[in-house]
Amino acid sequence: MPAPAIRTSRLTKDYGSGRGVFDLELRIGAQEVFGYLGPNGAGKTTTIRLLMGMIRPTSGSAWIYGLDSVRESVAVKRKVGYLPGDVPQFGSMRGDEVVAYLAGMRGGVDARRVRSLAERFDLDLSRRFREYSSGNKQKLAILLAFMHAPELLILDEPTSGLDPLNQQEFYALLGEARDEGATIFLSSHVLSEVQRVSDRVGIIREGRLVQLAQLDELRRIQVHHVEITFGDSDTVPEAAIRDAEGVEDVTVEGQRVACTVHGDFDALLHAIRNAHVVELVSTEPSLEEIFLSHFVKPAPKALPPP
């Protein structure tokens, strides 16, 4: 039986004061796209650095294709393409020099693949790194992670700084990598992004894995804040909205209705199907809000004294 692409056992990095990652148990199979979701400061980057052998665990272990991430780090990195959370600074080096510098360390990088990636993201490799915009720096980092067609991609918030068009291109590239047999470990703090590309999702909060979920389970915790404005002459279908499945926290002010929608929109759209909708705005709440509504149980109220 082949070793899983990623496995951790009670992996812990304790920075003190409750910061770090604690007792992480992960098992990610080959050719799986695993989304690693958590708010800022939850421990996503720490987990990734532990997997990459950049930092040493306080206790526990991590294995990449059965190789210990610390003791066999060189062999691990032959299999991995890595995109760090912060794009490294290469000063006045030109893009093509950065590529050649790192490709020289790795060896076996196909120049045609580099060209294809640069064309795909419309990245001019003749420019100096310090002249790149933040989006172009991120594109270069993506190119560096994908240039050797790795078996495993470990990507720390890969779409940050990319415009929507390039985000779409990146999602397409991710899909192609998966189709070619790559395993992908992708961190994000945007639920919809992870939902879009992942087969399975791990949710981390305050350094602890709070949920491992398949994609359909994830839909259950998906939440949107919705504001609907109805036409002046129309009756607001308040009762239908309140009764719709997954719709909560409904407030009505004149022709405007605000509510929270859990899961998909089908029931809400069905409830308003006969009304004239002037405006409908849906916003995704922050992960922290989602966690507060789904994972934090309110403290039990103290019983009154007898």
Add this chain to the structure above:
Amino acid sequence: MTIALALRLGRWGLVGFSLAALFSVWLQAAGFYRVAGDTPVERAAFGNSILALAGNFVALLPPPIRPDTVGGYVQFRGFNPLAILFAVWALVSATGFARGDEEGGLVETTLATGISRGRLIGARVAAFAIALTIASGCAAVGLVAAIAPAEESVEVAGLFQACLLLVVVGLACYAIALFVAQLFPARAATAAAGAVLLGLFLLNSLSRVFSQLSFWRWLSPFRYYDLSQPLPPGGYFDGRALAVLVLIALVATVAAAVAFGARDVGAPLYAPPRRPHPVSRETRREPFLRYPLLRGLYDRRFGILAWVAGLAVLAVVFVSLTRTIVQVLLSVPNFLPYLSIFVRTQLYPGVLGFTWFNVAQLLFATLAITYVARWAAEDSDGRLELTLSQPISRSAVVLERMAVLATAALVIAVIAGVTLFVASHQQGIDLDAGRVAAASLMLVPFALVFAGAGSLLASWNPRAAVGLLAAFAFLSYLDTELGNVFKLPEWVQDLSAFKLFGSPLVNGVDWGNVILMLVLAAAGLAGSILAMQRRDVGA
């Protein structure tokens, strides 16, 4: 508020240079009482020996006045070198603000709060003036602390004037560097400002030897510093020269503010229009970038070329100086007995070995520090993390860094050595080719001692590495200079790389010392590999 923020941003420089000022002046003053003797005759003899010694350094420091007194000695060996040190501080601080903070986005963020550009420049200059005042005050404290047990005193007015001169010359250098940094792109700002300050310094100092330069020395702020020597008895203070220094600081500050106001943030004052160039999607095909060591040398190729050119020019200058200095010294009969102390029978090699190789040691220590600064920066800017995400071990990274430095040092040392030999030959100074080669090559293990220590520090704590290595180099230099004066144990004096270097041009190579230097470098390297294996990267 802005001044407080500027002081906070420069706090480590303030602490480091204040401590350097305090201890260097204290050590020089305390050392004076150890070696100068107690009787007037002993002190007069000591003063004459210092005058002879100072002849070797006339191209760097103004000749001393009354070095037989603590005031004269400390002016020469304490305060005057501090003026050079403060100029270096001014350069680093000014270009760090003008372009380093700008690249980091700090300047943009500060300007977004509504502060004007002129006020921002003013606040930074004011903050540096405060820092200089504190550091100069520390120098004064060092002197007072050293002379108090000897129940001697220096004139308060003289001490105040000496400190004031340090503050104002430092401020003038800061303002000049700030102005020059506005004119160049970020990557060239430090080098350009450094070249301007070095040029102004050499213009003044070399004018003491080459009379044809004396017409132009009014351009140099260091000239106006030299016009006063207030500490020794019978010293003098030129108020007009101080006023000129203040004027230079003011004019350069205003010019910097105007240039800053006229340019785009992140761009130089004048950026030539960019030539259109074809978009490239291809990776670079440089063979250098494919192989270990070569890729490091390629990455630092411009720096290595600059070091090679700089040292070659300096070697020629020092050969010219040696001839001039020796001729001047030989024309003074009283100096002959003291000259013989230093150089015995090989006069020119002795003086050249003393001047050139002393300066070369300091420069090679600086070379090692600049490489360590780069290693530390690679850690903080994420380059190390990305390097280690390639299939390359941590020990290979450390070894490659050292190999790059060793190769760069070898190239620089060989070219400087060849230049020294050829220039000497052309000046009619016959040097032993083997000894020039050996002495030049010894600069490589010498640099490796500092590189080993720096590598260990960068692997252990990259944020503190440069400061700690600079302190190590400074203490190592003081160990050589003052170890004998303070009767430090032999083994403590032997810890200094400067002591281990010895005088190979005159006495030949001490292979024991070479091996010891290599052992120290290897120990640093081994320690750094161990430290690198154990530490967290990017955290």
